[in-house]
Amino acid sequence: MSALYDIYLRRPRIEANRIIYSWAGFPLLGGESFWIEYPESVSLEDSSYEVLAPYLAACLAFAAFGKVRAHLPVRLDEAVLGLWLEFIRGMAAVVYRRAFAFEFVNGTERAEQHFWEGKETALLFGGGTESLLCLARLRQDGLNPVLVGLCGPNWEGSNEEINPHKFELQDKAAKDMGLASVKVRTSFREVFKSHDELWKGLLLDGTHNIVTTALFSVFPFTFLFPVAAQWRLSRVVAGNEKDNNAGKFFYASSAEATGRLKGLHPCFSYDSYLNDIYKMDVARELFLKYPQYLPYHYSCIPNQRQRWCLECPKCLCSYLYYKLYNIPPAVAGFDEALIAKRMPNLIWRCRWHLVSGDPGEPLDYLNFLREAQASGNQEVVSIIRQMLDNIWWIRFLNFFRRLGIVQAFKKPLKKVFYLLHGHSIKI
Structure with a gap:
């Protein structure tokens, strides 16, 4: 068992529309704080349960390091504290390799818990096929959700300065449909994602x-x-398709994981949509049943100040959806002439992604191939077959990826990969 970490969570500091969360006793992170910024001032006091709740995510991250004792700045109700412990221990038992012993030390000043009669639904909106299908289903049920876009510095694909198209499309969708649209900015992802190396070897x-x-x-x-x-x-509604239930790579979005969020507050809940259907099912339903939502489609993560970078697997797959279901790609802002020019590079980038990315990706592409074959769309079939050509080596290298070997030598392997296949591409 590792050394004991006594982490002292400080009372959140509210500065108008920003809340700052900080702690002492965990020197591994370069910084010891993160902030959340809302579009309006926060009216709750800094000792309330609701203001304290964002610490739960940080505590789950800390739990990976073995013996951890988190000292709360205020006193939580024992029932609430039990829910927090149950959530952290349940998640940690699945996603962390090492033995852990996480516990809370309750504070002295009682935290007030607020109660209200909730009427509104918030949709965590990213612009991808899952978000758009959730929006379509909610509106079909007569609901008008608040579109909530999360963003922040160094958040790839969701940095409002580098990725303005994402939030422009969110605002346009809200305006066209008479919905409210808000952005919630945070440094949380920057603080934790930028220190991924700390969790190397700790996660499954x-x-x-x-x-x-x-x-x-x-x-x-x-x-x-x-x-x-x-x-x-x-x-709060989020779209988490069934693909995320396979393995632990996206465990946080699985039905099992999101089910652990139930009961954290008596007045509102987390509802995970689409856990019963696969990525291909999501696309089929959206493109065939709700094509009117496609002008707001946004799925590219690496782009910088453009809607589609036309260099990543997300761009190619999104484009192929439009070709498969006979919808003009221009509806979502695709330049077909430019895509045709870049197609060889796009295909090879997808092949590399099959080796180095999520181990569940080959199944996604195989499902895509079956859908294209069933429709008789030979153009899409040909492109996907080029991506999956000699899939045995993809599965072979994915075995080493699971052992961490591909990630450890990712850049040199990438160069060798392209040299062996006689293809020149910018790395």
Whole structure:
């Protein structure tokens, strides 16, 4: 068992529309704080349960380091504290390799818990097919959700300065449909994602991405606690398709993990949509049943000040959806002439991604191939077959990826990969 870490969580500091969370006793992180910024001032006091709740995600991350004792700045109700412990221990038992012994030390001053009658639904909106299908289903049910976009510095794909298209499309969708649209900014992802190396070897499945493996659902949900009463929220909805249930790489978004969030507050809940259908099912339903939502489609993560970078697997797959379902790609801002020019590079980038990325990706592409074959769309079939050509070596290298070997030597392997295949591409 590792050394004991006594982590002292400080009372959150509210500065108008920003809340600053900090701690002492955990020197491994370069910084010892993160902040959340809302579009309006927070009316709750700094000792309330709702303002304290965002610490839950940080505590789950700390639990990976073995013996951890988190000292709370205020006193939580024993029932609430029990829910926090149950959540952390349940998640940690699945996603962490090493034995852990996490506990809370309750504070002395009692934290007030607020109660309200919630009427509004918030949708965690990213612009991808899952978000758009959730929005379509909610509106079909007669609901008008508040679109909530999370963003922050160094958040790839969700940095409002580098990725303005994402939030422009969110605002446009809200305006066109008569919905409210808000941005919640935070440095949380920057603080924890930038120190992924700390969790290397601590997480299951050979991944050291603490955010997607363990934190991806709990931090967006609890980050809305401080404003849930003001916004009269009854629930927070997110789209997490069934692909995320396979393995531990995206465990935080699985039905099992998101189910652990239930009961954290009596007045509003986290509802995970789409856990019963696969990525291909999501695309089929969205493109065939709700094509009117496609003008707001945004799925590219590496882009910088453009909607589609046309250099990543997300761009190619998104483009192929439009070709497969006979919808003009220009609806989502695709330049077909430019894509045709870049297609060889796009295909090879996807092949590399199959080796170095999520081990579940080959199944996604195989499902895509079956869908294209069933539709008789030979153009899409041909492109996907080029991506999956000699899939045995993809599975072979994915075995080493699971052992962490591909990640450890990612850049030299990438160069060898392209040299062996006689293909020149910018790395």
